[in-house]
Amino acid sequence: MEKSMGATNAKVINHIPEDLAFSILSKLPLKSLKRFGCVRRSWALLFENLHFLNMYRNYFISNNHSYYDGTSILLNQTNNPLSGEAFHSTLYLLSGERFENMVKLDWPPPFHEDDSFIEILSKTSVNGTLCLAQKNGMDLKCLFWNPTTDEFKIIPSSPFLYQSPYMEPTVDFNGFGYDHVRDDYKVLRWLCFFNITDVEVPFEDYLDVDSMWEIYSLRSNSWTKLDIEMPASASNEKLHVDGVCHWWSIHDDINCYDSPPRLVSFDLCNEVFLTTHLSSDMIDPLNILHLTLLNGFIAFIIYDQTTTFHIRILGELGVKESWTKVFILEPLPSIEHPIGAGRKGEIFFRKDDDELVWFDLSTQMIEELGVKGREHCCHIVIYKDSLLPIGGF
Amino acid sequence: MAQEASSSTSSKTISLKTGDGEIFEIEASAAKQMKTVQRLIDDLGDDITIPLHNVFSKELPKIIEYYKKDITGEITKDFEAEFVKDLNDDEVKVLFLAANYLDANKLFEFLSQNIADRLESKSVEYVRKYFGVENDFTPEEESKLREERAWSFRGIKEDE
Numbered sequence: 022m023e024k025s026m027g028a029t030n031a032k033v034i035n036h037i038p039e040d041l042a043f044s045i046l047s048k049l050p051l052k053s054l055k056r057f058g059c060v061r062r063s064w065a066l067l068f069e070n071l072h073f074l075n076m077y078r079n080y081f082i083s084n085n086h087s088y089y090d091g092t093s094i095l096l097n098q099t100n101n102p103l104s105g106e107a108f109h110s111t112l113y114l115l116s117g118e119r120f121e122n123m124v125k126l127d128w129p130p131p132f133h134e135d136d137s138f139i140e141i142l143s144k145t146s147v148n149g150t151l152c153l154a155q156k157n158g159m160d161l162k163c164l165f166w167n168p169t170t171d172e173f174k175i176i177p178s179s180p181f182l183y184q185s186p187y188m189e190p191t192v193d194f195n196g197f198g199y200d201h202v203r204d205d206y207k208v209l210r211w212l213c214f215f216n217i218t219d220v221e222v223p224f225e226d227y228l229d230v231d232s233m234w235e236i237y238s239l240r241s242n243s244w245t246k247l248d249i250e251m252p253a254s255a256s257n258e259k260l261h262v263d264g265v266c267h268w269w270s271i272h273d274d275i276n277c278y279d280s281p282p283r284l285v286s287f288d289l290c291n292e293v294f295l296t297t298h299l300s301s302d303m304i305d306p307l308n309i310l311h312l313t314l315l316n317g318f319i320a321f322i323i324y325d326q327t328t329t330f331h332i333r334i335l336g337e338l339g340v341k342e343s344w345t346k347v348f349i350l351e352p353l354p355s356i357e358h359p360i361g362a363g364r365k366g367e368i369f370f371r372k373d374d375d376e377l378v379w380f381d382l383s384t385q386m387i388e389e390l391g392v393k394g395r396e397h398c399c400h401i402v403i404y405k406d407s408l409l410p411i412g413g414f
Numbered sequence: 415m416a417q418e419a420s421s422s423t424s425s426k427t428i429s430l431k432t433g434d435g436e437i438f439e440i441e442a443s444a445a446k447q448m449k450t451v452q453r454l455i456d457d458l459g460d461d462i463t464i465p466l467h468n469v470f471s472k473e474l475p476k477i478i479e480y481y482k483k484d485i486t487g488e489i490t491k492d493f494e495a496e497f498v499k500d501l502n503d504d505e506v507k508v509l510f511l512a513a514n515y516l517d518a519n520k521l522f523e524f525l526s527q528n529i530a531d532r533l534e535s536k537s538v539e540y541v542r543k544y545f546g547v548e549n550d551f552t553p554e555e556e557s558k559l560r561e562e563r564a565w566s567f568r569g570i571k572e573d574e
């Protein structure tokens with residue numbers, strides 16, 4: 022009796038109905054999903070199946086990536102001053118289910134005199150430490166800071182900045198992050214030199230290069246020139262995840278010519294980089310790109326004048342075909358541009374009246390934070406606090 | 415026949431009869447987590463042995479074990495890992511389908527995730543067999559798609 026029951030079971034249970042299959046498929050990584058598109062026709066078009074897409078979206082939003090464990094959200098806001106007023110960067114710690122608690126944090130002493138346009142590199146922290154930078158004409162400040170312990174450590178000046186009396190660099194801070202192989206904190210920077218004098222530079226004083234990459238290591242407490250040709254950043258959106266610094270560029274490797282936008286990912290451990298091109302339907306001269314980290318995934322928020330925001334997440338670094346359409350936010354009236362993403366599917370935006378707001382992917386609701394900010398000068402940082410001394414060593 | 419609960423009012427047990435004729439006891443509070451069972455209790459009363467035609471004696475004890483832990487709030491990541499450790503892919507599938515039939519949501523979601531984890535690096539052929547689905551591509555369509563998605567096959571051992 023048991024045996025025949027077993028046989029019937031086998032026939033009956035071999036097939037999993039499609040809606041049940043979706044419950045399993047929606048929890049798979051993108052690489053597997055794309056491969057299993059070859060199983061049968063309906064699976065090749067999973068992301069165009071609204072039923073599947075909703076399941077995938079729900080799982081995506083509710084699945085807490087370990088990157089966010091124990092983290093809080095910082096808002097680095099710049100005011101939009103009235104004439105005569107000065108610019109100020111203000112740092113807020115956001116907490117509460119709906120970010121109803123905003124606590125202002127004081128910048129460390131080196132910024133007490135001038136707190137304008139303070140950048141928090143790569144929108145990230147390493148063992149509770151942030152890397153802050155400020156460019157004020159010739160004056161360049163860069164330091165590590167732990168907001169929990171108030172400890173700060175000034176990063177020394179680079180010997181490469183003023184190699185020649187005839188040339189001055191523009192400095193682009195590309196990233197801050199952690200090299201887990203050497204247990205080291207690193208800061209990556211791009212210098213682009215230009216002639217500041219009216220005279221022709223004497224041949225022997227000409228620099229070999231007109232731009233270069235340099236990297237600072239906390240362990241050696243020094244800047245080293247990087248022998249690398251790598252596209253420089255086209256925007257303020259720079260990220261750090263797991264020892265890799267990401268940004269996007271519209272330049273070629275030698276930063277000479279314009280090229281289609283690409284994601285650049287620099288590995289702080291082996292100091293090599295990888296480019297990921299964007300798929301052709303992501304590229305349009307009218308599109309504006311915003312690079313962000315969404316629930317642990319590298320993502321682009323793509324928008325134009327129509328206030329519809331398309332979100333593409335990257336399935337695999339280096340693979341142009343793995344950009345996947347996951348969310349479309351449309352239209353969000355009065356929303357001008359994103360400023361970053363939170364920990365559980367919140368996306369922060371700035372409105373045309375300067376109000377900073379957040380959008381909840383699961384409820385589709387928009388709420389104001391209660392603070393205003395200047396266009397393209399406000400950023401969200403994912404912060405994990407720690408009482409460790411800077412560098413931990 | 416179902417036994418009446420001894421001391422506390424909350425420890426009433428329900429009798430469940432599997433498709434292959436075996437009877438298992440489950441606490442009423444655990445039965446509540448399986449919406450199909452609860453619906454049958456609502457219809458038939460809690461003194462009657464509840465028939466579960468599509469669940470069998472191999473799976474039901476395991477499901478009962480899960481919900482026993484659930485009502486005492488003891489489901490941890492470690493428990494869940496132990497729970498599926500010795501099950502092969504097919505055994506998990508049977509449990510998954512049973513959880514669906516019983517409308518036991520928490521177990522269903524956990525098992526979906528576990529199956530997803532098991533299938534992550536598997537081949538297309540394995541997945542076809544596992545889900546019991548037919549390949550409805552033409553050979554040309556399939557090879558074209560495999561080419562387009564070649565990156566997703568990197569590092570994966572395809573069955574012959």
